[in-house]
Amino acid sequence: MLKNQVLKAHDEDIDPADLEKYVHTDKFKDIPHYNELYLRNARHYFDQLEWQ
Amino acid sequence: MKKTLLLLLLPIFLFANFFKFEPIKITKDISCFIGAYDPILKSNKGFVSNVCYIDMGNFLVLLDASSTYNFAKELNAFIEKSTHKKIKFVVITNYHDDRLLGASFFKEKGLKIIGASNMLKLIKAHPDTYKRTFDTLSKDLMKNTKIVIPDMLVDKKLEIKGSKKNIYILKPSLGTQSAADLIVYSPKDSFIFTGNTIFNGRFVNYASDSNMNEWIKALKFIQSKNAKYVMGGHGKRFDANSYKPTLEYLQMLKNA
Numbered sequence: 165m166l167k168n169q170v171l172k173a174h175d176e177d178i179d180p181a182d183l184e185k186y187v188h189t190d191k192f193k194d195i196p197h198y199n200e201l202y203l204r205n206a207r208h209y210f211d212q213l214e215w216q
Numbered sequence: 217m218k219k220t221l222l223l224l225l226l227p228i229f230l231f232a233n234f235f236k237f238e239p240i241k242i243t244k245d246i247s248c249f250i251g252a253y254d255p256i257l258k259s260n261k262g263f264v265s266n267v268c269y270i271d272m273g274n275f276l277v278l279l280d281a282s283s284t285y286n287f288a289k290e291l292n293a294f295i296e297k298s299t300h301k302k303i304k305f306v307v308i309t310n311y312h313d314d315r316l317l318g319a320s321f322f323k324e325k326g327l328k329i330i331g332a333s334n335m336l337k338l339i340k341a342h343p344d345t346y347k348r349t350f351d352t353l354s355k356d357l358m359k360n361t362k363i364v365i366p367d368m369l370v371d372k373k374l375e376i377k378g379s380k381k382n383i384y385i386l387k388p389s390l391g392t393q394s395a396a397d398l399i400v401y402s403p404k405d406s407f408i409f410t411g412n413t414i415f416n417g418r419f420v421n422y423a424s425d426s427n428m429n430e431w432i433k434a435l436k437f438i439q440s441k442n443a444k445y446v447m448g449g450h451g452k453r454f455d456a457n458s459y460k461p462t463l464e465y466l467q468m469l470k471n472a
Contacts, residue, residue, distance in 0.1 A: 183472060187465070187469055191464070196419065197254075201419045202419070208426065209426075209470075
């Protein structure tokens with residue numbers, strides 16, 4: 165579902181709240197560099213889906 | 217008096233090392249050095265990814281070479297002093313600056329550098345990867361550091377035979393965090409070194425050239441080996457389950 169939203173409106177930023185429904189932040193948020201990377205990781209992955 | 221003092225201290229400054237090594241012993245034949253968890257910064261001197269060595273009996277194999285010629289030179293001296301053995305092969309588990317650039321020291325010594333068969337193509341395609349290191353670290357520290365290319369290329373599997381054991385350099389899938397990621401498996405030690413296929417201590421970096429399905433496939437391959445010791449390219453965990461956080465995160469992202 166989230167990936168479809170991203171593909172439809174890929175110019176917009178990913179909503180962290182949407183992403184957190186799927187990627188459990190409680191498991192990862194204390195790992196160094198989580199905040200810098202989690203949205204960027206999702207963008208890279210969804211961009212790849214767009215090209216497929 | 218001041219001049220005498222300066223002259224006495226000069227040799228200390230001239231021959232001072234950049235690095236202090238604190239190895240972690242994994243097995244009797246394998247030791248690892250744990251890199252800092254941050255990106256390359258002046259404060260960590262570019263030592264941001266794990267480096268290990270395996271004692272093959274009649275020689276050593278080094279797994280990754282960090283970011284600088286000076287790191288590799290000092291590490292080589294430290295390992296030779298500790299083991300009384302020589303490194304013969306250097307495996308570089310991907311094309312990134314933090315693993316490859318230190319290989320410039322070993323290349324100069326004439327050692328065999330091992331990398332994935334697509335590494336040269338990726339080195340050429342990502343010049344900024346190396347620029348950040350040269351821009352960040354001091355000229356003194358970066359002295360003699362160069363981009364080098366591997367001498368031995370791995371498509372899927374390469375076996376290195378030593379007097380005590382054989383190890384395998386493997387490309388477990390088409391690509392993981394990058395398209396050139398290799399892992400190193402020593403069955404006799406029940407040990408796998410995974411490079412960037414496993415992140416611990418710092419969050420997984422899913423890059424623009426990462427491959428979700430192939431990365432998961434590689435992690436499942438690692439899982440299938442049931443190795444007692446699994447050391448990632450980042451972080452100090454080396455237990456059998458150290459692959460799980462990376463796998464779990466990738467599966468969550470894939471299902472989002």
